[in-house]
Amino acid sequence: MILTQNLCKRYGRMAAVQDMNLSIAPGTVFGLVGENGAGKTTALSMLATLSTPTSGRAYIQGFEVTREPRAVRRCIGYMPDAFGVYDDLTVMEYLRFFADCYRVDRRLVKARADDLLERVRLTDKRDTYVNALSRGMQQRLEIARCLMHDPAVLILDEPSSGLDPKSRLEMRTVLHGLRDMGKTVLISTHILNELAEVADEVGILRRGELVAVAAVQVMVQHSSAYRTIRIDGRFEPGELERVLAADRHVVDVHAADAGWNVLYAGTLAQQADLLTTLVQHGMAITQFSEQPTDIEQLFLRLSAIQEGM
Ligand SMILES: Nc1ncnc2c1ncn2[C@@H]1O[C@H](COP(=O)(O)OP(=O)(O)OP(=O)(O)O)[C@@H](O)[C@H]1O
Numbered sequence: 001m002i003l004t005q006n007l008c009k010r011y012g013r014m015a016a017v018q019d020m021n022l023s024i025a026p027g028t029v030f031g032l033v034g035e036n037g038a039g040k041t042t043a044l045s046m047l048a049t050l051s052t053p054t055s056g057r058a059y060i061q062g063f064e065v066t067r068e069p070r071a072v073r074r075c076i077g078y079m080p081d082a083f084g085v086y087d088d089l090t091v092m093e094y095l096r097f098f099a100d101c102y103r104v105d106r107r108l109v110k111a112r113a114d115d116l117l118e119r120v121r122l123t124d125k126r127d128t129y130v131n132a133l134s135r136g137m138q139q140r141l142e143i144a145r146c147l148m149h150d151p152a153v154l155i156l157d158e159p160s161s162g163l164d165p166k167s168r169l170e171m172r173t174v175l176h177g178l179r180d181m182g183k184t185v186l187i188s189t190h191i192l193n194e195l196a197e198v199a200d201e202v203g204i205l206r207r208g209e210l211v212a213v214a215a216v217q218v219m220v221q222h223s224s225a226y227r228t229i230r231i232d233g234r235f236e237p238g239e240l241e242r243v244l245a246a247d248r249h250v251v252d253v254h255a256a257d258a259g260w261n262v263l264y265a266g267t268l269a270q271q272a273d274l275l276t277t278l279v280q281h282g283m284a285i286t287q288f289s290e291q292p293t294d295i296e297q298l299f300l301r302l303s304a305i306q307e308g309m
Helices: 042-048 070-073 089-102 106-119 135-147 165-180 216-225 239-245 268-282 295-306
Strands: 004-011 014-026 031-033 055-060 077-080 151-158 184-189 201-206 209-215 227-234 250-256 259-264 286-292
Touching: 004 042, 004 239, 004 295, 014 209, 031 042, 031 165, 042 055, 042 259, 077 089, 077 216, 089 268, 106 135, 135 165, 135 259, 201 216, 209 268, 216 259, 216 295, 227 239, 227 250, 227 268, 239 250, 239 268, 268 286
Parallel strands: 031 184, 031 201, 077 151, 151 184
Antiparallel strands: 004 014, 004 055, 201 209, 227 259, 227 286, 250 259
Protein backbone atom coordinates (compact mmCIF):
# COMPACT_ATOMS: atom_id res chain seq x y z
CA MET A 1 0.00 0.00 0.00
CA ILE A 2 1.27 3.47 -0.92
CA LEU A 3 -0.43 6.53 0.52
CA THR A 4 0.46 10.21 0.30
CA GLN A 5 -1.30 13.08 2.00
CA ASN A 6 -0.68 16.59 0.67
CA LEU A 7 2.87 15.60 -0.12
CA CYS A 8 4.98 18.60 -1.17
CA LYS A 9 8.56 19.21 -2.16
CA ARG A 10 9.77 22.73 -2.79
CA TYR A 11 13.09 23.86 -4.18
CA GLY A 12 13.18 27.50 -3.11
CA ARG A 13 9.99 29.02 -4.50
CA MET A 14 9.40 26.25 -6.99
CA ALA A 15 7.06 23.41 -6.01
CA ALA A 16 8.44 20.28 -7.71
CA VAL A 17 5.61 18.26 -6.11
CA GLN A 18 2.52 19.97 -4.76
CA ASP A 19 -0.20 18.56 -2.51
CA MET A 20 0.04 15.08 -3.90
CA ASN A 21 -2.73 12.82 -2.63
CA LEU A 22 -2.26 9.32 -3.86
CA SER A 23 -3.64 6.02 -2.69
CA ILE A 24 -2.36 2.87 -4.33
CA ALA A 25 -4.02 -0.30 -3.09
CA PRO A 26 -1.99 -3.47 -2.44
CA GLY A 27 -1.35 -5.45 -5.60
CA THR A 28 -2.05 -2.48 -7.90
CA VAL A 29 0.27 -1.45 -10.70
CA PHE A 30 0.10 2.34 -10.83
CA GLY A 31 1.62 4.44 -13.61
CA LEU A 32 2.69 8.00 -12.88
CA VAL A 33 2.86 9.85 -16.18
CA GLY A 34 4.33 13.28 -16.78
CA GLU A 35 6.53 15.26 -19.10
CA ASN A 36 10.16 15.93 -18.32
CA GLY A 37 10.32 18.08 -15.21
CA ALA A 38 6.76 17.24 -14.08
CA GLY A 39 8.05 16.02 -10.71
CA LYS A 40 8.05 12.23 -11.13
CA THR A 41 11.59 11.62 -9.87
CA THR A 42 11.04 14.03 -6.97
CA ALA A 43 7.87 12.22 -5.92
CA LEU A 44 9.41 8.77 -6.23
CA SER A 45 12.58 9.72 -4.37
CA MET A 46 10.52 10.97 -1.42
CA LEU A 47 8.67 7.65 -1.34
CA ALA A 48 12.01 5.86 -1.50
CA THR A 49 13.19 7.89 1.55
CA LEU A 50 15.99 9.53 -0.45
CA SER A 51 14.55 13.01 -0.36
CA THR A 52 12.74 14.71 2.52
CA PRO A 53 9.29 16.17 1.87
CA THR A 54 8.89 19.88 2.57
CA SER A 55 5.44 19.11 3.97
CA GLY A 56 2.78 16.43 3.92
CA ARG A 57 3.07 12.73 4.64
CA ALA A 58 3.82 9.56 2.74
CA TYR A 59 3.29 6.01 3.94
CA ILE A 60 4.52 2.73 2.54
CA GLN A 61 2.88 -0.36 4.06
CA GLY A 62 1.80 1.91 6.90
CA PHE A 63 5.32 3.21 7.65
CA GLU A 64 5.89 6.94 7.35
CA VAL A 65 8.82 7.79 5.10
CA THR A 66 10.46 10.45 7.27
CA ARG A 67 9.80 8.86 10.67
CA GLU A 68 10.42 5.22 9.80
CA PRO A 69 12.78 5.27 6.80
CA ARG A 70 14.51 1.98 7.67
CA ALA A 71 11.22 0.11 7.86
CA VAL A 72 10.18 1.71 4.57
CA ARG A 73 13.42 0.65 2.88
CA ARG A 74 12.86 -2.94 3.93
CA CYS A 75 9.47 -2.95 2.19
CA ILE A 76 10.51 -1.35 -1.08
CA GLY A 77 12.57 -2.16 -4.13
CA TYR A 78 13.62 1.11 -5.76
CA MET A 79 15.02 1.51 -9.24
CA PRO A 80 16.25 5.08 -9.80
CA ASP A 81 16.14 6.72 -13.23
CA ALA A 82 19.92 6.76 -13.44
CA PHE A 83 21.77 3.86 -11.87
CA GLY A 84 25.22 2.38 -11.93
CA VAL A 85 26.06 -1.29 -11.92
CA TYR A 86 29.11 -2.97 -10.45
CA ASP A 87 30.98 -3.81 -13.60
CA ASP A 88 33.33 -6.50 -12.35
CA LEU A 89 30.59 -8.78 -11.05
CA THR A 90 28.72 -11.44 -12.95
CA VAL A 91 24.94 -11.26 -13.03
CA MET A 92 24.65 -13.91 -10.30
CA GLU A 93 27.30 -12.25 -8.12
CA TYR A 94 25.48 -8.95 -8.54
CA LEU A 95 22.22 -10.42 -7.25
CA ARG A 96 24.02 -12.20 -4.38
CA PHE A 97 25.68 -8.92 -3.42
CA PHE A 98 22.33 -7.16 -3.05
CA ALA A 99 20.85 -10.15 -1.25
CA ASP A 100 23.68 -9.80 1.29
CA CYS A 101 23.07 -6.05 1.61
CA TYR A 102 19.48 -6.83 2.56
CA ARG A 103 20.51 -9.78 4.75
CA VAL A 104 18.42 -12.21 2.77
CA ASP A 105 18.60 -15.71 4.26
CA ARG A 106 21.47 -17.36 2.31
CA ARG A 107 19.49 -20.56 1.88
CA LEU A 108 16.91 -18.64 -0.14
CA VAL A 109 19.25 -16.66 -2.35
CA LYS A 110 19.99 -19.11 -5.16
CA ALA A 111 16.40 -20.19 -5.71
CA ARG A 112 15.18 -16.61 -5.60
CA ALA A 113 17.88 -15.39 -8.00
CA ASP A 114 17.09 -18.24 -10.40
CA ASP A 115 13.40 -17.42 -10.30
CA LEU A 116 13.98 -13.69 -10.84
CA LEU A 117 16.43 -14.24 -13.69
CA GLU A 118 13.78 -16.36 -15.35
CA ARG A 119 11.22 -13.61 -14.87
CA VAL A 120 13.47 -10.93 -16.36
CA ARG A 121 14.62 -13.29 -19.12
CA LEU A 122 18.27 -13.30 -18.16
CA THR A 123 18.73 -16.93 -17.15
CA ASP A 124 21.28 -17.52 -19.90
CA LYS A 125 23.27 -14.45 -18.74
CA ARG A 126 23.79 -15.57 -15.14
CA ASP A 127 27.58 -15.92 -15.58
CA THR A 128 27.99 -12.90 -17.84
CA TYR A 129 29.74 -9.81 -16.48
CA VAL A 130 27.26 -7.04 -15.82
CA ASN A 131 29.17 -4.56 -17.97
CA ALA A 132 28.87 -6.92 -20.94
CA LEU A 133 25.07 -6.74 -20.84
CA SER A 134 23.14 -4.44 -23.15
CA ARG A 135 21.40 -1.48 -21.58
CA GLY A 136 18.05 -3.22 -21.86
CA MET A 137 19.43 -6.28 -20.07
CA GLN A 138 21.00 -4.11 -17.35
CA GLN A 139 17.65 -2.43 -16.78
CA ARG A 140 15.94 -5.80 -16.50
CA LEU A 141 18.66 -6.94 -14.12
CA GLU A 142 17.92 -3.86 -12.01
CA ILE A 143 14.32 -5.04 -11.69
CA ALA A 144 15.53 -8.44 -10.51
CA ARG A 145 17.92 -6.72 -8.08
CA CYS A 146 15.00 -4.67 -6.66
CA LEU A 147 13.10 -7.90 -5.99
CA MET A 148 15.90 -9.88 -4.30
CA HIS A 149 14.70 -9.05 -0.77
CA ASP A 150 11.11 -9.80 -1.80
CA PRO A 151 9.69 -6.33 -1.07
CA ALA A 152 5.94 -5.79 -1.09
CA VAL A 153 6.33 -2.52 -3.01
CA LEU A 154 8.31 -1.70 -6.14
CA ILE A 155 9.11 1.87 -7.14
CA LEU A 156 10.49 2.09 -10.68
CA ASP A 157 11.59 5.42 -12.11
CA GLU A 158 11.33 5.34 -15.91
CA PRO A 159 12.43 1.70 -16.27
CA SER A 160 12.15 1.89 -20.06
CA SER A 161 14.05 5.13 -20.57
CA GLY A 162 16.82 5.11 -23.13
CA LEU A 163 15.81 1.74 -24.59
CA ASP A 164 15.32 0.91 -28.25
CA PRO A 165 11.87 -0.34 -29.36
CA LYS A 166 12.81 -4.04 -29.05
CA SER A 167 14.19 -3.59 -25.53
CA ARG A 168 11.14 -1.52 -24.56
CA LEU A 169 8.94 -4.39 -25.64
CA GLU A 170 11.01 -6.85 -23.58
CA MET A 171 10.78 -4.52 -20.59
CA ARG A 172 7.01 -4.28 -21.04
CA THR A 173 6.77 -8.06 -20.92
CA VAL A 174 8.78 -8.10 -17.69
CA LEU A 175 6.64 -5.34 -16.15
CA HIS A 176 3.55 -7.26 -17.17
CA GLY A 177 4.91 -10.27 -15.30
CA LEU A 178 5.19 -8.18 -12.10
CA ARG A 179 1.40 -8.00 -11.94
CA ASP A 180 1.26 -11.75 -11.40
CA MET A 181 3.63 -11.47 -8.43
CA GLY A 182 1.02 -9.50 -6.48
CA LYS A 183 3.40 -6.61 -5.77
CA THR A 184 2.26 -3.04 -5.38
CA VAL A 185 4.11 -1.26 -8.17
CA LEU A 186 4.59 2.42 -8.89
CA ILE A 187 6.13 3.10 -12.29
CA SER A 188 6.93 6.53 -13.69
CA THR A 189 7.10 7.26 -17.37
CA HIS A 190 6.62 10.11 -19.80
CA ILE A 191 4.92 7.79 -22.31
CA LEU A 192 1.44 6.84 -21.20
CA ASN A 193 0.93 4.34 -24.02
CA GLU A 194 3.71 2.23 -22.55
CA LEU A 195 1.61 1.63 -19.47
CA ALA A 196 -1.75 0.91 -21.06
CA GLU A 197 -1.17 -2.85 -21.03
CA VAL A 198 0.83 -2.95 -17.82
CA ALA A 199 -0.88 -0.67 -15.30
CA ASP A 200 -4.22 -0.91 -13.51
CA GLU A 201 -4.37 2.78 -12.77
CA VAL A 202 -2.70 5.85 -14.18
CA GLY A 203 -2.11 9.31 -12.69
CA ILE A 204 -1.10 12.36 -14.70
CA LEU A 205 1.41 14.67 -13.07
CA ARG A 206 1.67 18.15 -14.49
CA ARG A 207 4.01 20.79 -13.06
CA GLY A 208 4.09 18.97 -9.74
CA GLU A 209 0.33 18.48 -9.46
CA LEU A 210 -1.54 15.24 -9.84
CA VAL A 211 -4.22 16.47 -12.23
CA ALA A 212 -6.03 13.22 -12.98
CA VAL A 213 -6.18 9.62 -11.83
CA ALA A 214 -8.12 6.96 -13.68
CA ALA A 215 -8.37 3.23 -14.06
CA VAL A 216 -6.77 2.08 -17.30
CA GLN A 217 -9.94 0.19 -18.21
CA VAL A 218 -11.94 3.41 -18.04
CA MET A 219 -9.39 5.12 -20.25
CA VAL A 220 -9.59 2.36 -22.81
CA GLN A 221 -13.40 2.61 -22.75
CA HIS A 222 -13.05 6.36 -23.27
CA SER A 223 -10.77 5.86 -26.19
CA SER A 224 -13.38 3.73 -27.95
CA ALA A 225 -16.12 6.28 -27.23
CA TYR A 226 -14.15 9.16 -28.74
CA ARG A 227 -12.84 9.64 -32.22
CA THR A 228 -10.37 12.12 -33.59
CA ILE A 229 -11.43 13.74 -36.86
CA ARG A 230 -8.88 15.61 -38.88
CA ILE A 231 -10.30 18.59 -40.76
CA ASP A 232 -8.36 20.60 -43.35
CA GLY A 233 -9.71 23.19 -45.73
CA ARG A 234 -10.20 26.88 -46.49
CA PHE A 235 -12.51 28.79 -44.15
CA GLU A 236 -13.17 32.32 -42.98
CA PRO A 237 -11.38 32.95 -39.66
CA GLY A 238 -13.39 31.51 -36.79
CA GLU A 239 -16.04 30.02 -39.09
CA LEU A 240 -15.13 26.37 -38.54
CA GLU A 241 -14.92 26.85 -34.77
CA ARG A 242 -18.40 28.46 -34.77
CA VAL A 243 -20.00 25.54 -36.58
CA LEU A 244 -18.16 22.98 -34.45
CA ALA A 245 -19.18 24.78 -31.24
CA ALA A 246 -22.83 24.25 -32.21
CA ASP A 247 -22.38 20.47 -32.46
CA ARG A 248 -22.88 18.93 -29.02
CA HIS A 249 -20.80 15.87 -29.94
CA VAL A 250 -17.68 17.95 -30.45
CA VAL A 251 -15.65 17.61 -27.24
CA ASP A 252 -12.52 19.50 -28.20
CA VAL A 253 -11.06 21.39 -31.15
CA HIS A 254 -7.34 21.67 -31.42
CA ALA A 255 -5.45 23.52 -34.19
CA ALA A 256 -2.49 21.52 -35.47
CA ASP A 257 -0.32 21.69 -38.61
CA ALA A 258 -2.52 24.25 -40.42
CA GLY A 259 -5.63 22.15 -39.79
CA TRP A 260 -7.79 21.01 -36.89
CA ASN A 261 -8.02 17.87 -34.79
CA VAL A 262 -11.51 17.44 -33.44
CA LEU A 263 -12.28 15.12 -30.55
CA TYR A 264 -15.71 13.75 -31.36
CA ALA A 265 -18.10 11.70 -29.25
CA GLY A 266 -20.94 11.12 -31.73
CA THR A 267 -21.91 8.17 -33.90
CA LEU A 268 -20.71 7.70 -37.48
CA ALA A 269 -24.08 8.98 -38.75
CA GLN A 270 -23.72 12.12 -36.61
CA GLN A 271 -20.18 12.53 -37.90
CA ALA A 272 -21.57 12.41 -41.47
CA ASP A 273 -24.16 15.06 -40.50
CA LEU A 274 -21.35 17.27 -39.27
CA LEU A 275 -19.59 17.03 -42.61
CA THR A 276 -22.85 17.86 -44.42
CA THR A 277 -23.32 20.92 -42.17
CA LEU A 278 -19.79 22.15 -42.87
CA VAL A 279 -20.33 21.80 -46.62
CA GLN A 280 -23.74 23.52 -46.36
CA HIS A 281 -21.95 26.46 -44.75
CA GLY A 282 -19.93 26.70 -47.95
CA MET A 283 -16.63 25.56 -46.47
CA ALA A 284 -14.05 24.11 -48.83
CA ILE A 285 -13.13 20.91 -46.99
CA THR A 286 -10.03 19.20 -48.33
CA GLN A 287 -9.82 16.59 -45.59
CA PHE A 288 -12.36 15.14 -43.15
CA SER A 289 -10.96 11.86 -41.94
CA GLU A 290 -10.84 9.79 -38.81
CA GLN A 291 -7.41 9.51 -37.21
CA PRO A 292 -6.28 7.04 -34.57
CA THR A 293 -6.93 8.57 -31.17
CA ASP A 294 -3.76 8.78 -29.16
CA ILE A 295 -4.75 7.53 -25.71
CA GLU A 296 -2.34 9.94 -24.01
CA GLN A 297 -3.61 12.96 -25.92
CA LEU A 298 -7.17 11.91 -25.20
CA PHE A 299 -6.51 11.56 -21.49
CA LEU A 300 -4.69 14.87 -21.30
CA ARG A 301 -7.41 16.68 -23.25
CA LEU A 302 -10.18 15.18 -21.13
CA SER A 303 -8.42 16.08 -17.91
CA ALA A 304 -7.73 19.61 -19.23
CA ILE A 305 -11.41 19.98 -20.20
CA GLN A 306 -12.43 18.76 -16.74
CA GLU A 307 -10.25 21.46 -15.25
CA GLY A 308 -11.82 24.05 -17.54
CA MET A 309 -8.56 24.79 -19.35
N1 LIG B 1 17.82 19.23 -6.48
C1 LIG B 1 17.04 20.10 -7.14
N2 LIG B 1 17.18 21.42 -6.98
C2 LIG B 1 16.38 22.30 -7.64
N3 LIG B 1 15.40 21.94 -8.50
C3 LIG B 1 15.22 20.63 -8.70
C4 LIG B 1 16.02 19.63 -8.04
N4 LIG B 1 15.60 18.41 -8.43
C5 LIG B 1 14.58 18.62 -9.31
N5 LIG B 1 14.37 19.95 -9.46
C6 LIG B 1 13.32 20.57 -10.30
O1 LIG B 1 12.08 20.02 -9.92
C7 LIG B 1 11.25 19.82 -11.05
C8 LIG B 1 10.82 18.37 -11.11
O2 LIG B 1 11.97 17.58 -11.44
P1 LIG B 1 11.90 16.00 -11.54
O3 LIG B 1 13.29 15.51 -11.82
O4 LIG B 1 11.22 15.47 -10.35
O5 LIG B 1 10.97 15.81 -12.82
P2 LIG B 1 10.71 14.50 -13.67
O6 LIG B 1 9.25 14.48 -13.95
O7 LIG B 1 11.29 13.31 -13.00
O8 LIG B 1 11.49 14.81 -14.99
P3 LIG B 1 12.39 13.83 -15.92
O9 LIG B 1 11.41 12.98 -16.68
O10 LIG B 1 13.11 14.81 -16.79
O11 LIG B 1 13.29 13.05 -15.01
C9 LIG B 1 12.05 20.27 -12.26
O12 LIG B 1 11.68 21.59 -12.56
C10 LIG B 1 13.48 20.21 -11.77
O13 LIG B 1 14.28 21.15 -12.44
